[in-house]
Amino acid sequence: MQEKNTNFFITTPLYYVNDKPHLGHFYTTVLGDVLARYKKEQGFNTFFSTGVDEHGNKIDNAAKKAGQSPQAFSDKISSQFIDIWQRLNINYSDFIRTTGDKHKKSVFYFLKQLKNKDYLYEGIYKGLYCEGCETFIQETELDEKGFCPNHNKKPENIKEKNWFFKLSVFQEKLILLIKNNKLKIEPDARKKEVLGFLKQGLKDISISRESVKWGIPLPWDKSQITYVWIEALINYLTALDYPWEKKIQISNYKLQKYWPADIHLIAKDILKFHAIIWPAMLLAIGLDLPKKIFAHGFFTINGHKMSKTLGNVITPEELVDKFGVDGARYAVLAEIIADKDTDISWEKLENRYNNDLKNNIGNSFSRLIVLAQKNNIKEFNCFVSKNIKVIINEITKNFNTQINNINIFLAIQETQKLFNFLNSYLDQTKPWQEKDTEKNKETLTNSFNILFHAAELLKIIMPEKTKIILKIKKGNKLITPEKNIHLF
Ligand code: MSP
Numbered sequence: 355m356q357e358k359n360t361n362f363f364i365t366t367p368l369y370y371v372n373d374k375p376h377l378g379h380f381y382t383t384v385l386g387d388v389l390a391r392y393k394k395e396q397g398f399n400t401f402f403s404t405g406v407d408e409h410g411n412k413i414d415n416a417a418k419k420a421g422q423s424p425q426a427f428s429d430k431i432s433s434q435f436i437d438i439w440q441r442l443n444i445n446y447s448d449f450i451r452t453t454g455d456k457h458k459k460s461v462f463y464f465l466k467q468l469k470n471k472d473y474l475y476e477g478i479y480k481g482l483y484c485e486g487c488e489t490f491i492q493e494t495e496l497d498e499k500g501f502c503p504n505h506n507k508k509p510e511n512i513k514e515k516n517w518f519f520k521l522s523v524f525q526e527k528l529i530l531l532i533k534n535n536k537l538k539i540e541p542d543a544r545k546k547e548v549l550g551f552l553k554q555g556l557k558d559i560s561i562s563r564e565s566v567k568w569g570i571p572l573p574w575d576k577s578q579i580t581y582v583w584i585e586a587l588i589n590y591l592t593a594l595d596y597p598w599e600k601k602i603q604i605s606n607y608k609l610q611k612y613w614p615a616d617i618h619l620i621a622k623d624i625l626k627f628h629a630i631i632w633p634a635m636l637l638a639i640g641l642d643l644p645k646k647i648f649a650h651g652f653f654t655i656n657g658h659k660m661s662k663t664l665g666n667v668i669t670p671e672e673l674v675d676k677f678g679v680d681g682a683r684y685a686v687l688a689e690i691i692a693d694k695d696t697d698i699s700w701e702k703l704e705n706r707y708n709n710d711l712k713n714n715i716g717n718s719f720s721r722l723i724v725l726a727q728k729n730n731i732k733e734f735n736c737f738v739s740k741n742i743k744v745i746i747n748e749i750t751k752n753f754n755t756q757i758n759n760i761n762i763f764l765a766i767q768e769t770q771k772l773f774n775f776l777n778s779y780l781d782q783t784k785p786w787q788e789k790d791t792e793k794n795k796e797t798l799t800n801s802f803n804i805l806f807h808a809a810e811l812l813k814i815i816m817p818e819k820t821k822i823i824l825k826i827k828k829g830n831k832l833i834t835p836e837k838n839i840h841l842f
Contacts, residue, residue, distance in 0.1 A: 360397070367382065377670065382621060383442075384683050386619050405452075409569035438671060465580065465584075477560075538647070539647050548625060566579040596609050613641065621652055688762075711842045765811075
């Protein structure tokens with residue numbers, strides 16, 4: 355059996371398919387992709403899951419509006435997610451669709467466990483429900499108009515028979531686990547938020563809906579549809595082929611290998627579901643808790659919430675069309691600060707693309723190729739002057755720390771330092787003026803070392819462009835292209 359600590363499992367939320375993918379979905383997904391690639395580079399067996407959330411009234415109503423069946427509508431939007439992730443080089447291990455049979459089986463099994471262990475009971479739910487959030491909402495959470503503050507809409511008043519989960523019994527246990535970092539919640543402000551919420555007391559929650567039609571029925575009561583959030587959370591086990599099936603060899607059983615998840619990546623909007631409800635569900639059936647929940651901030655566009663009504667939605671498609679695949683991945687990751695809320699704009703993304711990629715990386719690369727051609731450098735020995743090695747090592751160390759802290763934008767800034775250093779090193783040594791060929795050889799060897807090193811670091815962020823850079827290095831040979839290459 356493999357040791358768990360050589361394995362790494364990272365997840366993104368399942369995105370609702372009520373509309374096409376946008377920048378919010380792209381950011382979390384590319385962040386997950388980069389962290390998974392990083393761990394793979396470090397020698398871990400990685401499993402990266404993402405997918406779509408296809409059930410519930412929110413989707414059913416979006417389908418009705420489009421004049422389609424919910425399944426046809428979900429099929430259409432799900433394939434838009436799959437296509438754009440493929441285009442953006444998102445290297446997921448599994449893409450979960452909640453309408454899939456695999457998921458249904460996993461949900462059935464999980465719910466039966468909850469029931470057998472006596473954590474479920476029947477009751478009447480009376481209260482408010484916000485369809486936008488797909489969540490039961492308290493009166494105290496509404497704004498002064500009585501609207502859901504997230505969706506600016508009046509919630510529905512519902513009274514219906516539901517099945518309930520005994521969430522309240524887990525309050526103290528969760529407080530302890532979170533306080534002691536057995537369940538890490540990051541950044542720290544989010545941990546405090548969850549603890550604050552837990553201290554107010556937990557109420558049992560409804561896990562099924564009577565009036566909803568589009569979803570997975572409860573295995574023992576077909577008149578009830580599983581509450582969309584409850585089934586969506588179970589996807590993290592579906593991805594690992596939960597439940598156990600005898601026909602799968604134990605050594606191939608993904609749950610054995612990858613559970614508990616190392617990181618559930620989410621944004622702060624869905625913190626309570628992941629940091630309270632999901633861990634309680636796992637405690638109830640006796641599965642280990644995820645090691646870490648990382649909730650990044652929210653972003654606004656030019657100071658406004660991204661919304662269709664305002665017409666300011668940025669889509670991943672538009673980003674690729676403008677910046678190319680690697681350019682889009684880089685600009686978004688460099689511009690958004692994971693542990694805070696960030697305001698972004700097309701202008702900021704364009705500046706980032708022009709300054710960092712076109713000017714800094716692209717120009718350094720072209721400049722070096724021209725110099726290598728002029729000086730006829732064919733050999734590339736790995737000698738790097740001592741002081742340069744120190745700088746490279748320091749930057750690499752910082753880069754690793756920042757990635758491990760999920761501060762990708764700071765890790766990216768470290769790589770920019772390498773390019774800044776390279777440019778000032780060239781400006782100082784001026785190999786284009788230097789007549790001494792030995793000296794030039796040394797300068798260029800050093801410079802190529804810096805460039806290749808930066809490309810190695812940036813591989814996880816820009817898999818294709820860095821391939822182009824690293825292609826000119828074959829062992830200790832430098833394969834300088836005949837013509838110059840414009841990377842961006
Ligand atoms: N379907 C649920 C999640 C179920 S997970 C078991 C859901 N879906 S969602 O489509 O609304 O996606 C929410 C997630 O999308 C956020 O947690 C975040 O990852 C991403 N974002 C959507 N809009 C965003 C911003 N404006 N800013 C940052 N992230 C955003 O909730």
